[in-house]
Amino acid sequence: MSRLFVIRHSIFAQIVLWAIATAAVITFGLWVLTNATIQRTNRQALERAVDVDLAGMVDIYASGDEHELAKRIEDRLALQPRDGDPAHYLLADAQGNRIAGDLKTWPGLHAGVSEAANLKIDGTDHAFARSTQLSPNLRLLVAHEYRDLSLLLRQVALVFLTGGVLAVLAVALGGWMAAHRLAGRLERINAAFRQPDDAALEELARGSAGRDEIDELTSHSGNALSRLKRLAAAHRETTDHVAHEMRTPLMHLDNRLVKALAATPDAETASRIADARTEIRGIIRMLESLLDIAASEARRGDRHGLSPVDMSVLTARLGELYADSAEDSGHRLQLDIEPDVVIDGEEMQLTRLVTNLLDNAFKFVPSGGTVRLKLRRGPRLVVSDDGPGIPEDQRESIFEKFSRGGSRVGTEGAGLGLALCRAIAERHHLEITLVPTGKGACFTVTPEFKR
Structure with missing residues (x-):
């Protein structure tokens, strides 16, 4: 099929x-x-x-x-x-x-x-x-x-039938050979776009000896992909350098605040120092989330680094970890995981995707509420709850950066969790969707629809 x-x-x-x-x-x-x-x-x-x-x-x-x-x-x-x-x-x-x-x-x-x-x-x-x-x-x-x-007339019809069959076979064979050759040449371009490694790009940029329109397209595509790869590498290097330069003084500042907190007997001053440390750690987490989002978006469609990941084992392990904390916070966690659901991906990124969805659910569901984690073949991952849900006016922008959903007091954050989930999903050719429900919120992760 x-x-x-x-x-x-x-x-x-x-x-x-x-x-x-x-x-x-x-x-x-x-x-x-x-x-x-x-x-x-x-x-x-x-x-x-x-x-x-x-x-x-x-x-x-x-x-x-x-x-x-x-x-x-x-x-x-x-x-x-x-x-x-x-x-x-x-x-x-x-x-x-x-x-x-x-x-x-x-x-x-x-x-x-x-x-x-x-x-x-x-x-x-x-x-x-x-x-x-x-x-x-x-x-x-x-x-x-x-x-x-x-x-x-029968003899003439037989002659034309024989000649027509031979002509059709000749056209089919010649057309198939020409199409196969052209398809192979274009496949080199498509393969380089799907997996732009250095060897493929170098071979693509050289083109071939024919120098026809396909060869010219091949050469231009190789050069363009090489330039884009260099620009992406330079961008990642710059962002990593900026992040390092920002993270290092923030960490030093946090260490100084720790020392000041240890040496300060005044309760009010200690409280303010603790609040400052919380703000610093929030800035560091926000910076790391932005870098993760940028890295995932930049690698969308890139098959490098992907390997088979058993999502059943991964979600079951995370479910066990969250089950203990759910009891402590007065929540219920229901697991419905189908075995042997395997996809190509990065295990750390997929772990981040599931944990962000679970964190988001537990953060907004009041004590006594229920969070459900469901996994089916496809894959189809569903995280739902019976909490207050997403306000109607926020459902369109919930996956955007710095968008803060929900209405529960004390749940403010940087608004990057769901944006990171979407970036990770797109990196793995998946699509995350907020499904309308009668009560609470329901997020589904399924293979992206090719339009």
């Missing part, structure tokens, strides 16, 4: 199919044209034969008399050509009474104007006939049967 889907959506497969269809239509059209030409040529030849035969009879009558013409007609009927078109004659008087010939009745043709028409001989055989007026009391009709072309 998947291979059929690929074939249907491959432009090269569509071109080959169109070429095959075009070759078949052209072959059929040529056969129809040839068939019509053969039948038209046969009719024209038959008409000429009747006209020549009729003219000869008129000359015989002009140089002899009625008896001579009747005798010649009988001679013609007695000496019918074995392989030619059978001829029929009727010499009749003005009332249509037969004088000579093998036809018994006058067919109704107007002899005065040499009328011609198709006739049926003996009820089955078709013939072309022409009449003429020899004298006021004498008229003549000459008819030749149509030659049986069924055998010839």
Whole structure:
């Protein structure tokens, strides 16, 4: 099924199919044209034969008399050509009474104007006939049967069928070879976009010796990807350096505050120092979250570093850890985990995704509430609760940076948890969604929908 889907959506497969269809239509059209030409040529030849035969009879009558013409007609009927078109004659008087010939009745043709028409001989055989007026009391009709072309037409149809099949096969083979070659060349570009490692980019940038449009596109794509990779690396290096430069003095400041707190007997001063330390740690966590979000967004679609991760084991382990803390905080945690759910990903990032969703649920659900963690194949991860839920006016912006959802007092944060969840999900080709429910909040993580 998947291979059929690929074939249907491959432009090269569509071109080959169109070429095959075009070759078949052209072959059929040529056969129809040839068939019509053969039948038209046969009719024209038959008409000429009747006209020549009729003219000869008129000359015989002009140089002899009625008896001579009747005798010649009988001679013609007695000496019918074995392989030619059978001829029929009727010499009749003005009332249509037969004088000579093998036809018994006058067919109704107007002899005065040499009328011609198709006739049926003996009820089955078709013939072309022409009449003429020899004298006021004498008229003549000459008819030749149509030659049986069924055998010839069958032979022509067989020739066209054989030629059409060979032409279709030749077009299909040639088109498939050309399409396969083009698809292979474009696949190098697609592979480099999917997995832009240095070796693939270097080979892509060199292009090939042909230097046609595909080679030029390949070379430009390789150079562009190399530049983007260098820019991304420089950006990551800069952000890491900035983060390090910011984190280090903050940590030093926190250490100084620890020492000041230990040496300060004043309770009010100690409380303010503790609040300052909390603010510093919040800034550090916010900085680390922003860096994680930026790193995940930058690596979206990059398959490097991904390996099979057993999500069943991962979520079960996290569920056990959170179950203990849930009891201490007066919450209930319900687990519904299907075994052997495995996806390609980074275990640390997926762990961060699940823990952020669980932290978010426990943070907003009051004591006595229930949090549910569900995992199904697909994968389909669901974290739901029976808390106050997400206000209607915040549901559109809940995944944006610095968006703080919920209304419970004391749950303020930097507003980066769900933004990080979305970045991690997109890194793994997953999609996180807030599902409307009657009570509480429900977040689902499923494979992203390809539009």
